[in-house]
Amino acid sequence: MRGFNLNLWLGGFLTVLVIAGALFAPLIASFDPVFDANLMNSELPPDATFWFGTDAQGRDVFSRVLYGAQVSLTVGIVSQIINSVIGLSLGISAAYWGGWWDDLVNGLTNVMLAIPSLIFALAIMAILGPGLPSLLIALGLTNWSWTCRIARSSTLSLKAQNYVQAAQTLGYSDTRIMATQLLPNMVGPILVISTLGIGSAVLAEAALSFLGLGISPPFPSWGNMLTDARELIVIAPWAAVFPGLAIFVTVLGFNLLGDGLRDMLDPHMRTRSE
Amino acid sequence: MLRFTIRRLFQVIPTIIAVAMLIFIIFSVIPGSFASSLMSDGKTASDPEMIARLNEQFGLDKPVYERFGTYLVGLAKLDLGTSFRTREPVTKVINDRIWASLKLAIAAMVLAVVIGVPLGFIAALKPGSLLDSITMIGAVSGLSLPQFWLGLLLMYLFALILGWLPSFGYGGGDFKYLILPAITLGVTPLALLARTTRAGVLEIMNEDFIRTAQSKGMSNSRMIRWHLTRNVMVLVVTTIGLQFGSMMGQAVVIEKLFAWPGIGSLLVDSVSIRDIPVVQGTILVIVLWFLLINTFVDIIYAAIDPRIKQT
Amino acid sequence: MTDAPLIQLKNVHVGIPSRRNALSIVKDVSFSIMPGEAFGLVGESGSGKSLTALSLIRLLKKPLKVTQGEILFKGKNLRDLSDRAMRDMRGDRIAMIFQEPMTALNPLKTVGRQIAEMFVLHRGKGWHEAEKMAVDALASVQVPAPEERVRAYPHQMSGGMRQRVMIAIALACDPDLLIADEPTTALDVTVQDEVLKLIAELCAARGTAVLMISHDLGVIANMCQRVGVMYSGRLVEERATYDIFANPQHPYTKGLLGALPRLGSRHGAGGRQRLVDIDSLIADKESLLQEFCYEPRNSIRDPRVRAGASV
Numbered sequence: 001m002r003g004f005n006l007n008l009w010l011g012g013f014l015t016v017l018v019i020a021g022a023l024f025a026p027l028i029a030s031f032d033p034v035f036d037a038n039l040m041n042s043e044l045p046p047d048a049t050f051w052f053g054t055d056a057q058g059r060d061v062f063s064r065v066l067y068g069a070q071v072s073l074t075v076g077i078v079s080q081i082i083n084s085v086i087g088l089s090l091g092i093s094a095a096y097w098g099g100w101w102d103d104l105v106n107g108l109t110n111v112m113l114a115i116p117s118l119i120f121a122l123a124i125m126a127i128l129g130p131g132l133p134s135l136l137i138a139l140g141l142t143n144w145s146w147t148c149r150i151a152r153s154s155t156l157s158l159k160a161q162n163y164v165q166a167a168q169t170l171g172y173s174d175t176r177i178m179a180t181q182l183l184p185n186m187v188g189p190i191l192v193i194s195t196l197g198i199g200s201a202v203l204a205e206a207a208l209s210f211l212g213l214g215i216s217p218p219f220p221s222w223g224n225m226l227t228d229a230r231e232l233i234v235i236a237p238w239a240a241v242f243p244g245l246a247i248f249v250t251v252l253g254f255n256l257l258g259d260g261l262r263d264m265l266d267p268h269m270r271t272r273s274e
Numbered sequence: 275m276l277r278f279t280i281r282r283l284f285q286v287i288p289t290i291i292a293v294a295m296l297i298f299i300i301f302s303v304i305p306g307s308f309a310s311s312l313m314s315d316g317k318t319a320s321d322p323e324m325i326a327r328l329n330e331q332f333g334l335d336k337p338v339y340e341r342f343g344t345y346l347v348g349l350a351k352l353d354l355g356t357s358f359r360t361r362e363p364v365t366k367v368i369n370d371r372i373w374a375s376l377k378l379a380i381a382a383m384v385l386a387v388v389i390g391v392p393l394g395f396i397a398a399l400k401p402g403s404l405l406d407s408i409t410m411i412g413a414v415s416g417l418s419l420p421q422f423w424l425g426l427l428l429m430y431l432f433a434l435i436l437g438w439l440p441s442f443g444y445g446g447g448d449f450k451y452l453i454l455p456a457i458t459l460g461v462t463p464l465a466l467l468a469r470t471t472r473a474g475v476l477e478i479m480n481e482d483f484i485r486t487a488q489s490k491g492m493s494n495s496r497m498i499r500w501h502l503t504r505n506v507m508v509l510v511v512t513t514i515g516l517q518f519g520s521m522m523g524q525a526v527v528i529e530k531l532f533a534w535p536g537i538g539s540l541l542v543d544s545v546s547i548r549d550i551p552v553v554q555g556t557i558l559v560i561v562l563w564f565l566l567i568n569t570f571v572d573i574i575y576a577a578i579d580p581r582i583k584q585t
Numbered sequence: 586m587t588d589a590p591l592i593q594l595k596n597v598h599v600g601i602p603s604r605r606n607a608l609s610i611v612k613d614v615s616f617s618i619m620p621g622e623a624f625g626l627v628g629e630s631g632s633g634k635s636l637t638a639l640s641l642i643r644l645l646k647k648p649l650k651v652t653q654g655e656i657l658f659k660g661k662n663l664r665d666l667s668d669r670a671m672r673d674m675r676g677d678r679i680a681m682i683f684q685e686p687m688t689a690l691n692p693l694k695t696v697g698r699q700i701a702e703m704f705v706l707h708r709g710k711g712w713h714e715a716e717k718m719a720v721d722a723l724a725s726v727q728v729p730a731p732e733e734r735v736r737a738y739p740h741q742m743s744g745g746m747r748q749r750v751m752i753a754i755a756l757a758c759d760p761d762l763l764i765a766d767e768p769t770t771a772l773d774v775t776v777q778d779e780v781l782k783l784i785a786e787l788c789a790a791r792g793t794a795v796l797m798i799s800h801d802l803g804v805i806a807n808m809c810q811r812v813g814v815m816y817s818g819r820l821v822e823e824r825a826t827y828d829i830f831a832n833p834q835h836p837y838t839k840g841l842l843g844a845l846p847r848l849g850s851r852h853g854a855g856g857r858q859r860l861v862d863i864d865s866l867i868a869d870k871e872s873l874l875q876e877f878c879y880e881p882r883n884s885i886r887d888p889r890v891r892a893g894a895s896v
Contacts, residue, residue, distance in 0.1 A: 112291045115293060119523045125546070210527060244420055248419055251420070259414070483692075485683065496706075
């Protein structure tokens with residue numbers, strides 16, 4: 001019997017905590033993240049009213065961190081869904097059909113692996129301009145190569161197995177075989193890599209917003225909060241500490257959850273290299 | 275060995291061309307050309323005649339395929355075009371910046387390898403120990419840290435509060451200026467290397483040949499030196515390569531944070547003013563770096579692992 | 586042969602120690618081997634024969650330990666030796682060959698180097714001289730062109746050749762006892778015979794005692810003067826080889842022999858047959874179940890028996 005899966009439970013707890021914070025932000029936050037600016041209250045240290053202190057415009061950092069979670073999680077989860085859909089469709093179909101399509105997908109995957117995804121996302125953001133939709137597209141189009149590789153290699157090994165051949169003999173359509181025979185058999189590893197992918201998307205969003213290419217102020221994102229906080233870090237370090245801590249806790253949660261899922265689904269498949 | 279090296283190097287070329295094409299296509303569908311963004315940034319209202327002249331000057335009035343052809347021909351002659359902003363050759367602009375980037379990447383990687391690999395090694399040799407637990411918690415934390423946030427906190431503590439180190443800039447190459455950016459950039463690969471090394475050691479320790487080594491009657495230290503280290507390095511070298519290769523990309527945000535004059539900050543600056551030839555050039559250099567490092571790793575790999583066929 | 590046994594096991598238990606109910610996997614095993622004698626240990630997988638062998642050389646993996654009993658080597662209890670003294674003993678006085686020649690050698694080192702290690706460890710030689718001695722060691726196990734083969738890597742050799750290398754390593758320092766744990770199981774049938782013959786000849790010539798472990802009675806019959814039969818952690822019968830074939834006492838041994846239609850034939854189908862069908866070959870089940878250790882394990886798995894419909 002395996003022992004208590006600490007990674008899974010701690011990761012799950014942190015993830016649920018962050019998701020709850022994002023969902024219930026309007027209920028929990030006592031201030032509006034954008035409009036409750038009051039220069040009289042600017043740069044106040046954390047106290048009973050302003051749990052995380054206030055920023056240069058006198059806005060409540062705690063409320064802004066909560067609303068920032070909405071952006072981070074939306075970007076993280078939605079972009080990872082896009083990535084998974086692209087990676088799975090390309091990977092499964094390439095291995096299933098083979099031929100020139102497989103060569104093309106393989107070539108594209110290699111090219112995608114060679115361009116660091118943050119750089120690629122940066123280029124796309126430069127074209128589309130800042131904003132949530134651009135972020136979803138930029139991060140959703142740039143991080144599917146590992147999913148694609150996993151889907152491709154599992155399909156290749158599954159294709160040779162009897163029940164897939166039986167389904168072919170029965171005259172099932174290709175798309176039906178892919179969706180009902182192949183896809184369910186790779187749920188485990190795909191779930192693991194997607195969970196880890198959400199973490200890296202959250203990091204990428206923060207980085208892009210920090211560079212001024214993601215979510216534009218005044219709406220809060222953890223990244224752009226850090227850009228603002230950078231200017232006044234000596235006077236109000238709390239404005240820099242808490243948004244970063246939020247990113248850390250969120251990414252840590254998804255990473256632990258991913259590791260925990262991996263341990264649960266396949267104790268032998270330990271992290272070797274990523 | 276030499277033939278293997280040359281062959282691997284030639285395999286890089288198609289990928290580079292594909293990347294060049296991909297980047298070129300993406301930037302040729304840009305709504306709003308450099309010329310108009312240059313104009314609207316300026317004080318004067320955009321003047322159609324002026325835009326037309328600028329477009330002609332940079333060859334932007336020609337069709338896309340023709341421009342790509344010209345670009346590829348230039349690429350073959352190591353000519354990456356002319357910067358819209360400085361009107362200098364892109365190669366010169368990049369050359370002015372790349373050494374700072376290399377310096378930062380190498381410093382960060384040395385830090386990551388020198389600390390991360392031994393840490394993972396020691397942790398794995400005493401699984402379940404306090405050091406092992408701390409290393410593993412540290413590793414997963416290091417992988418979850420937003421690097422630029424860590425950089426910001428380091429800057430706050432060591433530069434602004436303690437005043438031990440300069441907060442940002444290049445300082446004309448002064449070593450002191452390198453420390454904070456290198457630590458910031460090195461943390462993620464360090465964490466990953468500690469983790470990979472630990473997993474690698476545990477994997478090798480389970481191999482049959484370790485049992486053979488024990489049955490020969492060798493001490494643990496000899497077993498580690500003779501039978502463990504090299505086998506683990508074969509596993510770790512791949513991770514080192516992937517990390518070192520993606521370092522230029524990772525460095526973008528950190529260079530910007532520390533105002534480090536490398537190609538990362540060059541890329542961010544050029545993106546914001548849409549200096550497309552420089553953007554294309556820097557991305558190509560970053561990708562080329564990745565591919566060259568990985569090719570180099572393959573060659574090292576073939577040198578230390580006799581099972582790899584060098585044909 | 587002298588009267589004093591080379592190695593003597595007295596009531597050895599191997600298991601996982603704990604405060605209460607220590608779990609024993611090998612229970613109360615006692616036997617002895619005279620100098621130069623070949624002793625066989627036969628039994629199906631999981632019967633504890635490999636654990637018994639590993640306990641001799643003190644290479645049990647945690648949490649397994651020898652919990653009770655004495656292991657006397659030349660009259661000295663191996664359990665009392667310091668780790669260092671045991672290490673000097675291993676490889677030098679007691680050597681071991683394992684089942685899997687494919688994975689028992691380090692893939693990154695030449696076989697010559699891996700043989701030479703023995704001379705560096707136990708004969709205090711330098712690498713240069715040790716590698717010269719490795720050539721002779723390789724020649725002694727009848728590997729053709731040993732001068733060239735020492736420079737080969739394990740993956741460049743066949744399974745039989747690799748097992749010869751393992752034998753060369755094991756016999757390099759002229760040990761008093763060679764433990765061979767299923768040394769031929771992973772090999773082709775034709776190669777099996779050669780390798781067994783080689784072990785028998787070399788050990789006879791050097792006066793090395795052998796502890797041969799196998800699930801295959803045919804292998805044991807050709808090699809060993811005496812044989813012990815292990816079943817579910819216990820040594821259920823221990824006799825001279827010819828005697829055990831002629832007059833088996835324990836029901837399990839009878840079953841074992843019954844599963845081997847043509848005695849002494851290693852090449853026929855019988856010699857290769859696994860001991861799977863014992864249940865149906867043993868007539869009197871009731872008396873079996875009353876035997877102290879022949880537990881109704883097969884019967885539990887077999888629904889026909891559980892339903893009471895015995896043979």
